[in-house]
Amino acid sequence: MSRATEFDAILPSQPSQESPCAVPGTPLAGVRAGIDACVHCGFCLQACPTYTTLQDENDSPRGRILLMRQVYEGKLEPGDDSVNTHISRCLGCRACETACPSGVPYGWLLEATRATLAPHHPKNFVATLVLRLFGHPRLLSIAMAASRAFRATRIPKLLARFGGRIGFASAMLASTAPVRGRRKYHAQGTGERGSVAFLTGCVMEGLLGEANRATERVLTVNDYAMVKAPGQRCCGALHAHSGDLEGARDLARKNIDAFEKSGAQYVVTNSAGCGAMMKEYGHLLAEDAAWHARAAAIASKVRDVSELLAAAGPKPGAPIEALVTYDAPCHLLHAQRIADPPLQVLRAIPGLELVPLPDADRCCGAAGIYSLIEPETSNAVLDRKLDDVDETGATLVATGNPGCLMQIGAGLVKRRGGRDAIHPVELLDESYAARRPGA
């Protein structure tokens, strides 16, 4: 069952007799039923990284839902600073959703609320810049090329030793450099498992291109037929999470168009955040009569790369001796409810020792562009993650999302403990490469 139909199924059978909506016509006005599903039990509190870090009920899912309700009912103004602060401070990790017995669609409520509050508050400069950039493919590719060139100078690695935003941003960039040398090989497969169009993604393609090539190869080896989908754009996740729902919808329409034209059976992504967004295109365009059905159809074809690989086995490769731990990207585990497939990918690699990461289901603090906008909270959340990683003794942290790769990667660069973050698919690819010395 897709998330969208699941949501329809869990809505209270008798929605509240509408108390008048104080913010008619806003996205928040449309999610009353979702707010009503919260019975205030508090089971989400300990699942929430911002609550356990900041210890403030206003920074908990239950508290934020209550703030949403208050804005809906007009008891608090959408222009209220503290409301905006606490809603902004949410990581959007949606760990509360997998803790919620009542099925509150928190991620959707958050997007609707941010979109409703946005016009009442000054825009964050960094956020605006980043979103603009991601909306323009040409600008984006120039920026990414420049970043790669800068990364090659090794200056970021030096700057990473400094504190503050510059230091952290440099560490993020430095962490995207390929961590393991590998041999290229010619991937071959039957293609009988179906045709796959690949959403290459902005950051993945721009800074983590090796992981993208690895993704194409391992899918091919596992008998998927890769097809092109020209015209694809940013998935729109960053826009939707920041309250720019219209920007997200524009991008979604372009992607729907591109992937329809590809004619592929599946749309695959190796970025958990992009996958979560695309699987919810139906919801995003629910009010757009011309696009809703098309959006839902594409959404139903979206798969995380680990899902496709797990369905295929995946085929085993050659041994890699490494101690690896796995951190679950929130948008894979909580938003898409994908828990085991990435582990199946890693288990397909002989010799690889997988050690469990304590609280692997807790956010690392990346959350899209959150680490740039709320650096303090983000760092506090990250520190707990890094401590847990240290405890495992693993040299590699596998995680399938660019935000997490860069956040954890940057943290590891700064700690200089000789550990690295890596996409699980890259390890499988390395294992396949080792299997084919002659290729």
Next chain:
Amino acid sequence: MTATLSRSLQQRLATVVGAGRVKERRSELRVYSSDGLPGYDHQPSLGVFPGTRDELLQVVRILAEERVPFVPRGAGTGLSGGALADGVVLLGLNRLTKILSIDADNALAVVEPGVVNVQLTRAATRHGLHYAPDPSSQTACTIGGNVAENAGGPHCLKYGVTLNHIAACTVILPSGEVVSLGAADGELAGYDLLGAFVGSEGCFGVAMDVTVKLSRNPQAVRTLLADFRSMDDAAHSVSAIIASGIVPAALEMMDNATIRAVEASIYAAGYPADAAAVLLVELDGAHAGMEADVATIQRLCHEAGARDVKVARDEADRTRLWQGRKKAFGAMGRISPHLVVQDAVVPRTKLPEILSTIHDIGVRHHVNVCNVFHAGDGNLHPNIGYDANNAEESARVHEAMREIMQACVDAGGTITGEHGVGLDKLEYMDRIFSPDSLAAMCALRDCFDPDRRANPGKVVPVHTCAEWRGAGLSSGVGSRDSGLDGGRESEHAPGGSPLPESHVPSSPESRVPSSQRGPRPSESALAVAEAIKAAPAPLRLRGAGTWLSAGRPVTASELLDLSRHAGIAEYVPGDLTITVKGGTSLGEIARVTAEHGQWLTLDPCGDDRGTIGATIATASYGPLASGFGTPRDLVLGVEFVTGTGAVVRGGGRVVKNVAGFDLTRLVTGSWGTLGAITEVSLRLRARPEVDETLAIALETHKSALQQLGASLRALPFNLFAAELVDAPMAARIGLEARAQLLVRFGGTEAVAGAHRATLLAIGDGIDLPASTWEKLRAADADASTIRLSRRPSEFPMLWRECTSLLSETGGAAHAQPLRGVVRIIVPDAVAPRDTAWLTREGETRQVCERMPASWWQYAGNPPLAHRLPQSVRAAFDPNGVLNPGILGMS
């Protein structure tokens, strides 16, 4: 609160906790306007969130200096509106999340109040321990909140509620004074103020740290899911299981509406969606006998009409079954936007009847009642989903709830088993407690919080406190000339003039004449009340008169004979509870219960002529305490007559009860100084098929005793008794004169056989007749008896200390290694100067039971020196009429 006061208070608090941790903006306080239920809108005037215990102490002291009312709040998961701070200061404890220490040897942990219940178990897991009380909200709720509410949970059926798992608390009284209640390192004499504090719903102060008892993880666990075509069949299964004598770790029931809500959620557990009801039954303990018990449960369920009974395959399966149950309450949001949850308890034999009544009430009011509850305890949780914005529906729902509550009360139950009274159940309090009982609760609260600033307006209805000023207890310390339980600072102005009548908050109930409400006093109580009121001089309370030499000398010329008030008041064997008059002998209780294969697991030193009233009043226990606890763990409710002749009831007749302040624990062990006990309700157990006693030979050098302690603690089953006797004691009870361990154990034939084999691994053993225990209990005749105690891990030192002492004075000793208690029996002929050892300072705690009068000036339990116990005494017996002197004060 005036604007200026508010600002200066805010500034003072901010200097302690930091500006960001004092919240005064309306928009940031909205999130505290409700706790674990939606639909409330009670906003605090200020929120303060200390991050350390030191900050907490400073905050409470500032609030005391400013005389500001406050409401403590943990995680805000309570289901009775107990943490709502309407217009007063909210004191958040959620940032105090440190686990301060874990003492694995003694299975104790010291934690800050904001530690989340499940985090404690997580931290204890590496020691093979867990924290047993497991409210369904355990992933979110805090230990401080659990203590405040005396929280329960599914596994409380076997392991007891929070009260049974708290060893001590450091409490900040609302005045800012810090007091230690209870002790983790031995026994205390004096009032059980810890027992009174647990479950006081934030009205008695704030726990700064809590010492909890941890439990050993069971060797084996089996979880069964039985599904039924009708609620009635499921309810009858519950009765059959309880009556079988098997004590499941948990026994939970869910009806179809609940099953469907859970199955639609992320916690879907695989419950059959077409079942009318499911039972979740968990068995735990030793491997031995486990499969036989599983088979018995399966058979009983099938006999009652179960369609299917399956056993969880593995840990993952078991976890899934439990997650479904524990998250069921949260899943109710799928049914409707708002929810009322009740928490009534009924005698277990009444379950089928009450469930059908609840169904009928739902039908009559056109509301959907969902049931998900602790069936084994008879603790119901009828939930009704509704829409609070629909006034007509809300009215129907609340009327239905009132009728359900009344039906439970009429069935002999109580209004809350684990959620607390809070704000939600205030209106029901006078259905189960008389005005005098409510007044007594007010009086107790005033001992802890004379200004009534802590959690104002909760637990006890306002009007009863107002009335109490003119009622029987009025001459006690509770007599006050200002301040009502209103909840607004203006009403708490220190030294202020009494409020104008119009300011007294009133509810519809307060207009009902209170004389028409609450249960009636027993005939015995009325007679005792008459006698107390008519007494010309202080009274010496007397039961069977077998232990009159115990305690400090009493300065009373008149005797009040309570033994005349004897007899069984109510005994329904299927409920495994009994209510008896205070003068009933232990022998009589044993005889009556034995006819139904049951027993009261209380065998105080002395003999069976002793009365239950005296046993409870003195908190006396015997060998069975190692296995089943002391009187405070077994008493469900008491009726007693205070020093002013007021007839007061605490607790009730059902096995789980958190309605009102805990007068039951208060009176237990109070040696008659707070009231004469006229009726007692007790928890019973099914007698085991086989009940055996072994004497195990052992060495008593230190390392051998250490080894013994470790072996006993590691046993995967519960011994009924484990008593170490020294050589003189062994001789007195007719055994070979050397130190040995007496163990009592049993169960079914097979289980007892397995246990025997395990025990014989400790040392060589010989079988003894059950009469050995009678001899042990009676072995102290005409001698002084003193109990010495330490942490169980220090038992070897304690035992050595005691035996070397006895080698000088002569006498004998017996001990409970599992509890860390040694009881020494010293000849009265020992000269007082030779008792100097009694007064020494040290690690060892002592409770003097019985000594020659002349000894007490040299030694003995410290008189109740603190203001707190003294004010309790003065509240219940202001004129010092009852047993004056027995606890060292008049």
